[in-house]
Amino acid sequence: MSLSTAPPTKNEWHHPPAEFDFRSDTFTSPTPAMLAALPNVSLGDDVYGESTTSNALAARLAEMFNKPAALFVLSGTMGNQLCVRSLLEQPPYSVLCDSRCHIYLDEAGGASVLSQATLTPAIPSNGLYLTLEDIKKNVILSEDIHFAPTRLITLENTINGVIHPLSEIRRICAFARGHGIKVHLDGARLWNACSVPGAPTLAEYAAEVDSLSVCISKSLGAPVGSYILGTKDMIAKANHFKKMLGGGIRQAGILTAMADIAVTDVFLKGRLAEANAYAKEVEKAWKRCGGKTTLPVDTNAVWVDLEARGIPEDLWSQVGTEMGVTLGGNRIMLHYQNSPESIKRLEEVMIEVCHRVDSAGKAASGKSVGRKAYLRGQL
Ligand SMILES: Cc1ncc(COP(=O)(O)O)c(C=O)c1O
Structure with a gap:
């Protein structure tokens, strides 16, 4: 029987297949509420900026994170890579990051290919998260022509489930700003960091960095995607690169409507x-x-x-x-x-x-x- 003629039955939409799956929170899946939202979504073309559903969520997230602009992208990897590419300008340069981070280990060497960047992986001396002292030990400030100067620091929060404290992020970002170095936050699971009692808000973390990416397909259960946030110019540039990489999505509203419900029903409802x-x-x-x-x-x-x-x-x-x-x-x-x-x-x-x-x-x-x-x- 083809899917189009299958009768509606109690299926995986009603029994999340991830209930007994402990491999990753990426296995969370869309809910009946997400499915029910589909008849009302805009079918406008997002590449032309005509998906009102997508535009509405981007505006809502920009407000929630208190950043000028937000952009829907196909994955956390795409989001990180677009941010790295958009924040960097002209090689030679390097990106300083945690030696265990996703951008360094799990993105198929994308920063070297797409941004021509050397990565400097730093080992956190406390075994948990990078401190300003780790950054100072590994940053390349010299303009000596033997080196590729650090133009970007990337942080990850949570990192391996551990919270990078806002106080430490503030120290690192103040140092970076003082040296004209940009900071990107891979906040795939920033939602989780902001869901512990007494946690800072999403906007408090976002205020420190030039750009951030947050995943909606892990933990929150949307089927596809991430959002990146930054200045209007940076996000416009990222959108250009997104299109270059084949990431332009036509009827994106089908996906972003589900993302909207994931944010509301999962994150905002605690x-x-x-x-x-x-x-x-x-x-x-x-x-x-x-x-x-x-x-x-x-x-x-x-x-x-x-x-x-x-x-x-x-x-x-x-x-x-x-x-x-x-x-x-x-x-x-x-x-x-x-x-x-x-x-x-x-x-x-x-x-x-x-x-x-x-x-x-x-x-x-x-x-x-x-x-x-x-x-x-x-x-
Ligand atoms: C911290 C972190 N950043 C980025 C990603 C990439 O997300 P995606 O699988 O959507 O490309 C992951 C994936 O698990 C991740 O754990």
């Missing part, structure tokens, strides 16, 4: 706090199994030290699959489409894996391990 709370529960469950984490659980990521607990990664994923839970290595990502039931199941997976590795270890040494000890949280 649903990301649920993901952060799930992460705390998962951390506790893991510790009850005798596990350690390798990074603080500030938001929705829990980094479990499988190696220290003697768990091979393939066994971890295998037991998850046997019990109906999808795991992706030592990072557990929580999102609002998980549920109390899926968190409970995840704990059962942890208990089972730990039981198996400990039983194997004890069998080798002639002792036995009771499964009940795990259930009582005694190990």
Whole structure:
């Protein structure tokens, strides 16, 4: 049967496929409310600036972040690359960034190809986020012709789920401004950083940087895309590059209407706090199994030290699959489409894996391990 003639049934729209998926918050999927919005969207051509639905959300986000302009782009990667390209002018130059950041590790070398930039990856000395001292150690201020001077610093927040404190971002940005260096913030998960109690607002973070990108397809559950924000000129330039890269979208309203609902129903209704709370529960469950984490659980990521607990990664994923839970290595990502039931199941997976590795270890040494000890949280 073709999709066009399939009868409406209770399907994935009603049962989020990501409920038992802990690999990434990118697995969150659109909701029935997003689907229901479609009959009312503008079908205007966004390349011609005629998508009133898209224009309305761009204006709304610009206001929310208190930036002059916003632009819908196809992905977080595209957003970061357009910002890097638009903030830089004439090589030779370099971009100073965290050695673990997405722009450096996970964007297929795009900054070198699209912006002809050398990247300077800096290791955060506190193991969590870059400080001004790390920046000063790695920045290239010299105009000596041997070097590619730093013209841009990119920050990421959250980075590996850890919040880059606004106070530290302020120090870095003040230094950058003092040296004519631009700053871009990869805020793919800035929403999550702003969803902890007492957090700064989106606009407070945005005020510090020249440009930022925020994803709507991870954690918020929209099907596609990111927004970038900056000055009117910078965003106009980014739009030009976006078109050059084939990123012009005709009936973009179909996507941006869903993005609009994601922002309203998920971020503004506080649903990301649920993901952060799930992460705390998962951390506790893991510790009850005798596990350690390798990074603080500030938001929705829990980094479990499988190696220290003697768990091979393939066994971890295998037991998850046997019990109906999808795991992706030592990072557990929580999102609002998980549920109390899926968190409970995840704990059962942890208990089972730990039981198996400990039983194997004890069998080798002639002792036995009771499964009940795990259930009582005694190990
Ligand atoms: C911090 C960060 N920035 C950017 C991206 C890129 O987003 P996309 O997959 O939409 O290109 C990701 C993707 O996971 C990310 O984690």
